[in-house]
Amino acid sequence: MSIPVLKFDAVIVGAGGAGLRSAIQLSEAGLKTAVLSKVFPTRSHTVAAQGGVAASLGNSEEDHWHWHMYDTVKGSDWLGDQDAIEFMVRKANECVVELEHYGMPFDRTDNGKIYQRPFGGHMSNFGEKPVRRSCAAADRTGHAMLHAMYQRNVKANTQFFVEWMALDLIRDEAGHVVGVTAMEMETGQVVIFHTRATIFATGGAGRIFYSSTNAFINTGDGLGMAARAGIPLEDMEFWQFHPTGVAGAGVLITEGVRGEGGILRNSSKERFMERYAPNAKDLASRDVVSRAMTTEINEGRGCGVNKDYVLLDITHLDPNTIMKRLPGIREIGLQFAGVDCIKEPLPVVPTCHYQMGGIPTHYSGRVVTPQNGDPNTIVPGFYAAGECACASVHGANRLGTNSLLDLLVFGKSAGDSAVEDLKAGKAHRELPKDAAEKSLARISAIDNRKGGANVHETRLAMQRTMQNHAGVFRFGDLLKSGVDKILEVEKAARQLEIKDKSMAWNTARTEALEMENLIEVAKATMLSAEARKESRGAHVRDDAPDTPEFPNGRNDKEWLKHTLFNPVDNTISYKPVNMQPLTVETIALKTRSY
Amino acid sequence: MERPDYERLRWRCIRRALLELDITLTRFLDDGFDKLNEAQQQAFVELADMEDYDLWDLLTGKEETDDPRLAPIVAMLRKS
Ligand SMILES: Cc1cc2nc3c(=O)[nH]c(=O)nc-3n(C[C@H](O)[C@H](O)[C@H](O)COP(=O)(O)OP(=O)(O)OC[C@H]3O[C@@H](n4cnc5c(N)ncnc54)[C@H](O)[C@@H]3O)c2cc1C
Numbered sequence: 001m002s003i004p005v006l007k008f009d010a011v012i013v014g015a016g017g018a019g020l021r022s023a024i025q026l027s028e029a030g031l032k033t034a035v036l037s038k039v040f041p042t043r044s045h046t047v048a049a050q051g052g053v054a055a056s057l058g059n060s061e062e063d064h065w066h067w068h069m070y071d072t073v074k075g076s077d078w079l080g081d082q083d084a085i086e087f088m089v090r091k092a093n094e095c096v097v098e099l100e101h102y103g104m105p106f107d108r109t110d111n112g113k114i115y116q117r118p119f120g121g122h123m124s125n126f127g128e129k130p131v132r133r134s135c136a137a138a139d140r141t142g143h144a145m146l147h148a149m150y151q152r153n154v155k156a157n158t159q160f161f162v163e164w165m166a167l168d169l170i171r172d173e174a175g176h177v178v179g180v181t182a183m184e185m186e187t188g189q190v191v192i193f194h195t196r197a198t199i200f201a202t203g204g205a206g207r208i209f210y211s212s213t214n215a216f217i218n219t220g221d222g223l224g225m226a227a228r229a230g231i232p233l234e235d236m237e238f239w240q241f242h243p244t245g246v247a248g249a250g251v252l253i254t255e256g257v258r259g260e261g262g263i264l265r266n267s268s269k270e271r272f273m274e275r276y277a278p279n280a281k282d283l284a285s286r287d288v289v290s291r292a293m294t295t296e297i298n299e300g301r302g303c304g305v306n307k308d309y310v311l312l313d314i315t316h317l318d319p320n321t322i323m324k325r326l327p328g329i330r331e332i333g334l335q336f337a338g339v340d341c342i343k344e345p346l347p348v349v350p351t352c353h354y355q356m357g358g359i360p361t362h363y364s365g366r367v368v369t370p371q372n373g374d375p376n377t378i379v380p381g382f383y384a385a386g387e388c389a390c391a392s393v394h395g396a397n398r399l400g401t402n403s404l405l406d407l408l409v410f411g412k413s414a415g416d417s418a419v420e421d422l423k424a425g426k427a428h429r430e431l432p433k434d435a436a437e438k439s440l441a442r443i444s445a446i447d448n449r450k451g452g453a454n455v456h457e458t459r460l461a462m463q464r465t466m467q468n469h470a471g472v473f474r475f476g477d478l479l480k481s482g483v484d485k486i487l488e489v490e491k492a493a494r495q496l497e498i499k500d501k502s503m504a505w506n507t508a509r510t511e512a513l514e515m516e517n518l519i520e521v522a523k524a525t526m527l528s529a530e531a532r533k534e535s536r537g538a539h540v541r542d543d544a545p546d547t548p549e550f551p552n553g554r555n556d557k558e559w560l561k562h563t564l565f566n567p568v569d570n571t572i573s574y575k576p577v578n579m580q581p582l583t584v585e586t587i588a589l590k591t592r593s594y
Numbered sequence: 595m596e597r598p599d600y601e602r603l604r605w606r607c608i609r610r611a612l613l614e615l616d617i618t619l620t621r622f623l624d625d626g627f628d629k630l631n632e633a634q635q636q637a638f639v640e641l642a643d644m645e646d647y648d649l650w651d652l653l654t655g656k657e658e659t660d661d662p663r664l665a666p667i668v669a670m671l672r673k674s
Contacts, residue, residue: 039609047611047646143611143647163605185605186598216616217609251614331654335618505601507608 003181003436004191007428008034008159010418011180011193013166013222014201016044017142018386018407018414020149022199022365025415027156031422034193035153036164036182038217038510042146045203045215046407049142052134053404054122055092059113060132063124065089066584068133070126072402073587076395077537077554079235079562081578082586084363084391088402088409090582095408096135102148105137120255120285121399121594134401142404165510166221167439169198169229169382170432175371177381178429180225181439185510188503190443192435196428197381197418200226200359200367201411204387205521209352210460210467211245213252222388224517226359227524227567228438231369231379234390235357235563236521237529237539240398241472243289245351247309249336253329253348257314258282260325264293265311265345266301272310285594287397287472290350291540294473297349304347311345350472354398356538357528358390360564365389365414370564375575381429383418385410392562395577396537446512452497455512462489462522470529476543479530486526487570493519524565531572534559537592551591560589595635603639611646618653622674630667637663641671 010026012019015037026033037044056063068089073080100106100114107115116132124131137144153160167181167190179195205220206212223233244253258264264282266272276292277284284292293310302308314322314329319342322330333341360368361384362376371377386407393406469482493515498508535544535553544553561574579586595603607619619642630638641649641664651657652668659665 039606039611043609043611043646045611048613140647143645186602213613215610215613216620249613249617251617328654328656332614335614335653502597502601505598505605507601507604510605 004189005194005431006034006191007194008032009195009422010034010197010199011036011195012199012201013180014044014203014386014388015041015160016201016203016386016407017046017145017149017404018411019199019201020146020153021408021411022201022383022385022415022418023153023158024149024156025412025419026197027153027158029419031419034159034161036161036166036193038163038165040162041150041160042143044146045217046142046146046404048215049404050139051119052117052136052141052401053096053145053408054119054133054399054401055096055135055405056089056133057093057096057114057116057135059109060116061124063131063133065092067124067126067131068092068122069581069584070587071122072393072399074127074590074592075121075397075399075402076393077397077592078556078560078589079238079392079395079536079577081363081392082581083578084393086581086584087363087413088391088393088405091409091412092405095405095412099145099148099408102152104144104148106135107137119400122401145404165513166225167442167513169225170435171229172429172432175379176429177379178431179435181436185505188506188509190436190439192431194428194431195381196422196426197383199365199414199418200384200388201386201407202388204355205518206352206355208462208466208518208522208525209239209471210463211247211349211351212250213242213245213351213353214250219514219518220388220521221514221517222384223358223524224520226367227520230568231359231367232564232566232573233357233521233524234360235392235396235528236524236565237532237563238356238396238537239352239525240354240356240538241286241290241350242353243286243293243350244312244348246332246336247304247347247349250351251332251336252351252353253312253332253346257312257326257329260314260321261317262312262314263316264289265313266296267303267307268301272296272301287538287540290472293350294471309347309349312348313345314341315343315345354403355387356390356392356394356396356398357563358388359384361385361389361391361410363391363410363413364417365410366417370573370575375564375573383414385414396539442513442516443509446496446498446509447501449495449497452495453492455496455498455508455515458489458492458496459515459518461492462486462519465489466522466525470526472540474529474539474541476541479526482526483530486523490519490523520567523570524567527570528563528565528572532559532563554592556589603642606642612650614650615646618671618674622671626670626674633663634667637667640664641667
């Protein structure tokens with residue numbers, strides 16, 4: 001069968017914030033640029049971001065990028081690379097102002113400047129007191145951002161391939177990336193995109209967990225494709241959990257609910273946070289609250305038939321306050337928990353929210369991989385940005401509003417690097433003869449298999465395994481058994497079967513292909529988490545507790561290093577954290593406490 | 595509804611920008627959609643084509659529609 005080949009200078013997989021931002025750079029530089037997306041661009045998950053984007057504009061009070069840098073390093077629990085972090089925070093103002101010029105309707109102060117509000121973890125003067133650093137467009141920041149950038153791309157003649165799913169990365173014998181294979185959903189046709197630059201901006205993979213705030217689309221396709229092409233995944237043990245997702249559904253309940261007086265209770269109605277954080281109680285930081293909730297559930301004090309959630313109680317609040325100060329919360333309770341929160345408490349669990357790890361990149365957006373003893377060898381022709389990439393600026397824990405910044409800065413930087421590399425004048429490299437073979441073989445195996453595994457059941461088995469064995473609070477023995485279990489699930493995920501064999505619009509096939517990506521991410525997460533024997537940032541182990549020698553369980557002597565999970569043979573190697581910023585002094589190691 | 599049309603609709607319901615809509619629309623597609631007549635199904639397609647926040651505002655009652663074809667489907671979705 002001959003497979004159609006489409007030739008572009010650059011293809012960008014993903015039309016969320018990161019993909020659209022890099023596309024602007026390429027198209028405006030006059031390069032022939034294609035953007036592929038599983039959904040219409042403005043239906044990408046960036047739309048869900050409401051909180052804002054961080055930049056030390058100093059519009060509302062004094063601020064400085066160096067303070068922002070300090071907060072980000074500290075937030076990352078010192079696992080973030082300090083060169084990349086300095087790069088990001090110094091580019092923040094420029095990127096936000098550019099967005100303003102693209103037409104983003106930021107909230108404004110009375111004198112017409114971009115209005116800024118405070119957000120957890122962002123401080124002035126090296127951790128002294130909260131600072132107003134977050135720029136927002138009402139509670140639609142991500143949505144407004146995508147619209148502004150989509151319009152800009154339309155003007156710049158970016159070609160969109162909407163409802164197309166990229167399947168596999170194409171690498172030639174020398175390891176250069178020369179394009180991707182992709183499937184047009186409407187026809188089921190597989191096509192080769194032959195390129196000089198390939199940029200991944202495929203977003204997160206939060207759907208590996210049973211309870212996730214992420215939309216269904218976050219199936220980690222970019223990570224799966226990179227893994228299948230032999231590129232290791234970095235720091236996959238680090239996932240940020242949000243304490244209050246609706247049990248069973250995952251839908252996020254904002255911190256504001258506890259801010260307004262919401263109380264967490266266990267099965268005997270006890271306000272258990274009093275035992276864990278006597279001062280801050282229910283308003284303690286996200287990780288403290290999440291861990292307390294998990295301990296209550298693990299020790300049998302959870303609620304419901306399976307004792308697997310706790311309650312968020314606001315029944316003592318004035319209904320008018322709830323309706324006025326917490327708009328939408330009542331509807332979320334009614335729709336996803338069948339509970340009217342004015343009369344009854346809401347069932348909640350710690351819920352997976354953000355992926356810190358990903359495809360390893362340099363801050364220029366170029367993908368790097370270990371080769372001949374150098375852990376940061378550039379993979380020619382390959383770039384990544386946004387949640388699928390690991391630059392690494394978030395290290396072991398991301399600060400709120402830093403991810404929208406990440407996708408602006410690194411989306412742009414990946415685009416700029418591609419432009420620079422292409423202007424250096426390299427022609428299209430030849431496609432390998434078997435360029436589409438891997439993808440076609442995967443599809444035909446799924447189509448033709450009899451007696452294979454059911455996609456829905458396999459996904460559920462993976463999600464439950466991840467939730468129970470590698471959740472927000474981790475235990476050595478559970479991680480060990482989790483490794484065995486996820487490798488079992490992997491076997492099923494390699495044997496998927498679907499009933500519908502149609503070519504056009506076969507959503508069962510698409511979901512099976514997504515499942516093959518999810519399992520790569522789940523496996524990398526479980527094995528990386530099992531291997532890291534300390535606690536750091538979002539990776540907290542019961543057997544690496546807080547001691548005078550290892551405050552918070554963090555062990556810098558042995559574990560101040562990035563994990564690289566090699567998906568081909570399930571082995572793990574490590575590479576050093578870059579502690580050397582670009583121009584300022586290293587932000588020295590310290591215990592992370594707020 | 596023809597199979598490709600249904601499957602296209604399905605994709606546009608199970609891959610939304612907002613998790614809230616993923617859950618609500620998938621649930622409706624599995625439980626309520628079959629029982630709709632052709633015109634009602636068409637109205638649902640129109641709703642599913644809306645931007646995520648616009649649709650979510652309708653479903654949570656923050657906004658109302660005065661379109662007589664859409665209103666009954668919105669009411670069903672609110673209860674689903
Ligand atoms: C509920 C919620 C609220 C949040 N709020 C904030 C906030 O206030 N501030 C903040 O900084 N961060 C926030 N975040 C995090 C932030 O929104 C995300 O990290 C960020 O939007 C990710 O952007 P992205 O461009 O990397 O990916 P996405 O926006 O997820 O886009 C991914 C794109 O890749 C495409 N794609 C994926 N796989 C394929 C494939 N195989 N083929 C073709 N296309 C593909 C998709 O169609 C999509 O276009 C929030 C996250 C959630 C879940």
